[in-house]
Amino acid sequence: MRVVKQLGFVMIVALLGSLVVRAVQWNAPLTLVLGFAAAAATVLAYRWIVRRTERRAPTELLVRGAGRALGRGALIGFALFGSVIALMAVFGDYQVDGWGSASGAVALLGFSAAAAVTEEVIFRGVLFRVVEGRLGSWLALVLTAALFGASHLLNPHSSLWGAVAITVEAGAMLAAAYVATRTLWLPIGLHFAWNFAEGGVFGMSVSGTDQPQGLLLSSLSGPTWITGGDFGPEASVFSVLVCSIVTVGFLLLAHRRGNLRRRGVDRAGGTAAPHEEPRPVR
Numbered sequence: 592m593r594v595v596k597q598l599g600f601v602m603i604v605a606l607l608g609s610l611v612v613r614a615v616q617w618n619a620p621l622t623l624v625l626g627f628a629a630a631a632a633t634v635l636a637y638r639w640i641v642r643r644t645e646r647r648a649p650t651e652l653l654v655r656g657a658g659r660a661l662g663r664g665a666l667i668g669f670a671l672f673g674s675v676i677a678l679m680a681v682f683g684d685y686q687v688d689g690w691g692s693a694s695g696a697v698a699l700l701g702f703s704a705a706a707a708v709t710e711e712v713i714f715r716g717v718l719f720r721v722v723e724g725r726l727g728s729w730l731a732l733v734l735t736a737a738l739f740g741a742s743h744l745l746n747p748h749s750s751l752w753g754a755v756a757i758t759v760e761a762g763a764m765l766a767a768a769y770v771a772t773r774t775l776w777l778p779i780g781l782h783f784a785w786n787f788a789e790g791g792v793f794g795m796s797v798s799g800t801d802q803p804q805g806l807l808l809s810s811l812s813g814p815t816w817i818t819g820g821d822f823g824p825e826a827s828v829f830s831v832l833v834c835s836i837v838t839v840g841f842l843l844l845a846h847r848r849g850n851l852r853r854r855g856v857d858r859a860g861g862t863a864a865p866h867e868e869p870r871p872v873r
């Protein structure tokens with residue numbers, strides 16, 4: 592019942608925020624402001640419903656240390672997508688054709704913020720935590736990663752391979768980032784920076800969605816297994832390889848910190864006992 596309440600409340604707030612953001616039809620200043628407002632509303636909704644249903648402080652979304660964790664996540668996200676683009680460029684499959692749209696990049700900044708916060712709170716904050724409390728970290732990672740990938744089958748230009756790629760490179764990696772740090776801020780920053788770099792900077796389609804042009808006017812050529820085709824670079828084998836390496840790194844860090852949980856250890860599905868502080872992000 593608790594997961595239903597949390598998921599339902601957060602999804603309603605997130606849906607309303609998404610509708611408002613989409614209603615302004617990519618108007619740059621409005622999308623920027625409303626996107627960040629929707630992200631803030633989702634965070635506040637999650638913190639409120641966790642306190643109400645679990646009777647604990649939402650330690651996974653503490654205000655203290657949020658900026659540092661977001662920043663580190665953003666650096667990782669930009670570096671990861673930059674690596675993917677660099678590999679494509681080496682193979683001659685990514686070309687910069689000129690400058691794109693600064694206003695489009697501004698709009699994508701707000702849109703990326705809303706999307707990253709919403710998806711991380713729902714998939715890692717609610718679903719992963721609850722499943723982990725019952726089945727342990729490994730099964731929670733596999734199941735929620737698969738669900739995250741399957742949810743992208745609803746996107747334009749989606750395919751089974753695209754969903755599998757998202758499962759591995761995003762669903763598993765972002766869950767591993769949460770387990771390693773026990774904070775949602777770092778995966779939020781990583782998710783945001785990856786999406787914004789993809790669409791807002793390098794001018795690529797983000798998971799097949801229609802969007803304005805980013806800072807760079809660019810194009811892809813070559814086999815679909817390298818470029819991702821119409822779905823975008825997230826369906827590229829380079830994305831899967833690069834993110835898989837980082838996923839392993841996060842899981843090794845989680846093991847070293849003792850953050851991996853066995854089945855049934857935490858029946859409440861919480862991040863930590865009410866009197867505990869989460870491990871710092873190092």
